Amino acid sequence: MSVLQNITWGEIFLAAHTCAALACMVRVLYKQRNVGSVFAWLIILFLFPIFGTLAYLMLGEPRLGAARAKRSGEMNRFYRGFAEKYLADRYLDIAGQVRPRYHGIGRITERVTGLGATQGNAMELLSTTDEIVDAMLADIEAAQHSCLLAFYIIEPQGRIEELMSAVARAAQRGVDCAVLADAVGSLGFFDSRWAQTLRDAGVEVHASLPVGLLRTFFTRSDLRNHRKILVTDGKVGYTGSYNLVDPRFFKQDSGVGEWVDVMMRCTGPLVLEMSAVFFADLAVEDDENLQGIQQYIALHEDRIPTLLPENVAQGGIVAQVIPSAPDQSDRVIYETIVSAVHSATRRVTITTPYFVPDEPLLTALTTAAKRGVAVTLILPAQVDSLLVRYASRAYYPMLLAAGVDIALFEGGLLHAKTMVIDDDYALFGTVNMDMRSFFLNLEISLAIYDRPTTARIAALQQGYLADSRRISAEVWEKRPKWWGLVENTVRLMSPLL
Numbered sequence: 482m483s484v485l486q487n488i489t490w491g492e493i494f495l496a497a498h499t500c501a502a503l504a505c506m507v508r509v510l511y512k513q514r515n516v517g518s519v520f521a522w523l524i525i526l527f528l529f530p531i532f533g534t535l536a537y538l539m540l541g542e543p544r545l546g547a548a549r550a551k552r553s554g555e556m557n558r559f560y561r562g563f564a565e566k567y568l569a570d571r572y573l574d575i576a577g578q579v580r581p582r583y584h585g586i587g588r589i590t591e592r593v594t595g596l597g598a599t600q601g602n603a604m605e606l607l608s609t610t611d612e613i614v615d616a617m618l619a620d621i622e623a624a625q626h627s628c629l630l631a632f633y634i635i636e637p638q639g640r641i642e643e644l645m646s647a648v649a650r651a652a653q654r655g656v657d658c659a660v661l662a663d664a665v666g667s668l669g670f671f672d673s674r675w676a677q678t679l680r681d682a683g684v685e686v687h688a689s690l691p692v693g694l695l696r697t698f699f700t701r702s703d704l705r706n707h708r709k710i711l712v713t714d715g716k717v718g719y720t721g722s723y724n725l726v727d728p729r730f731f732k733q734d735s736g737v738g739e740w741v742d743v744m745m746r747c748t749g750p751l752v753l754e755m756s757a758v759f760f761a762d763l764a765v766e767d768d769e770n771l772q773g774i775q776q777y778i779a780l781h782e783d784r785i786p787t788l789l790p791e792n793v794a795q796g797g798i799v800a801q802v803i804p805s806a807p808d809q810s811d812r813v814i815y816e817t818i819v820s821a822v823h824s825a826t827r828r829v830t831i832t833t834p835y836f837v838p839d840e841p842l843l844t845a846l847t848t849a850a851k852r853g854v855a856v857t858l859i860l861p862a863q864v865d866s867l868l869v870r871y872a873s874r875a876y877y878p879m880l881l882a883a884g885v886d887i888a889l890f891e892g893g894l895l896h897a898k899t900m901v902i903d904d905d906y907a908l909f910g911t912v913n914m915d916m917r918s919f920f921l922n923l924e925i926s927l928a929i930y931d932r933p934t935t936a937r938i939a940a941l942q943q944g945y946l947a948d949s950r951r952i953s954a955e956v957w958e959k960r961p962k963w964w965g966l967v968e969n970t971v972r973l974m975s976p977l978l
């Protein structure tokens with residue numbers, strides 16, 4: 482009894498906290514798939530036990546919530562049934578359409594999502610803000626049935642106000658309009674007058690992955706919907722790196738210059754799959770949305786035959802929609818990227834604003850360079866995240882030593898996410914080359930099995946190279962040694978950035 486009386490509240494707290502930290506460490510070893518993430522979390526829990534325990538409980542695992550998982554399961558079953566009914570016999574056997582080394586890459590996505598490659602698509606590459614907004618405005622103004630927008634960031638300034646007004650006018654003339662914006666990325670939009678203005682015009686406006694103190698205990702708050710999608714009438718679709726922002730106004734105080742983005746305007750059967758991704762994202766937000774989307778699709782089922790591949794073929798491009806999300810059974814976009822790099826025989830050219838690879842991706846890039854593939858990374862000279870900047874630079878010595886060409890774009894924050902393999906395969910979409918895009922965010926990409934379209938993306942990349950300065954291994958090694966210490970210290974946290 483006297484022993485118990487001598488125990489202080491501080492000792493009780495320390496013992497309880499130690500048990501909590503040890504429990505988190507055990508859970509890290511049991512739950513985390515990525516070895517780098519395991520070590521990063523163990524380091525945090527060991528060095529900062531109180532902060533680390535709280536951080537892991539809030540951010541350690543990709544929890545989307547039991548109710549959302551249930552709705553997601555229902556929608557997945559619905560769309561798999563839809564695909565089996567309408568699209569299964571129309572998905573392309575790519576064996577006769579593309580090079581053999583890409584056959585398995587295409588099956589990665591089809592196995593996980595049920596979405597296969599389609600032919601008969603057409604694509605237009607848009608590389609300036611005015612080109613993108615002008616094209617979007619024209620298609621919204623021409624919409625007769627539906628206008629669907631899903632974006633990570635909507636910031637209604639400058640030309641984006643024009644676009645919001647066009648959506649409102651479309652709704653007022655009877656077009657079914659819906660806007661799904663990420664609750665964190667588009668916080669300014671929801672706080673602005675535009676959210677209510679659109680609702681008053683008849684537009685459905687929804688927040689994706691809402692956050693709040695209570696939700697933190699049940700869902701992970703930093704899992705974000707990073708997709709960028711616009712679909713009109715189920716026949717024209719857009720995706721790429723462009724958020725609904727005017728770069729003349731967006732983050733002008735960050736010191737990185739104007740953001741440089743690209744979008745792909747698509748027609749053909751892949752647009753139907755982009756619509757499915759939008760509807761699924763909207764449906765899983767709450768039970769009311771789920772029921773509403775299911776009823777809407779059932780009500781408009783008679784329009785589906787007009788959207789099937791044989792009726793909407795617009796060109797000769799073979800392409801595949803790749804939606805990726807943290808609740809998928811496999812890391813579909815990550816596995817696609819790594820497999821594509823390993824398949825390269827002549828060149829790999831990548832543009833990305835945030836480059837924080839893990840060991841398998843780093844190995845894929847360096848071994849490609851060592852076997853004679855021309856590997857080029859085009860990164861912005863300045864990014865809006867200090868930690869990402871330092872973590873990214875920690876990988877430069879290994880990449881440069883292997884023969885990878887690193888170019889720093891100096892014309893603004895290069896936000897385009899593109900990858901070209903040889904001369905006949907490209908990945909284009911919303912995915913950054915970092916662990917957040919690979920494992921935590923909801924993303925969308927297009928796998929493009931087409932020489933002319935790949936050539937257009939490659940030409941765009943060459944334009945970025947013209948505004949870039951290359952890094953030489955010799956010059957990089959002459960920097961003060963303490964920079965390497967800082968960068969490698971930050972790199973320990975790279976699996977969590």
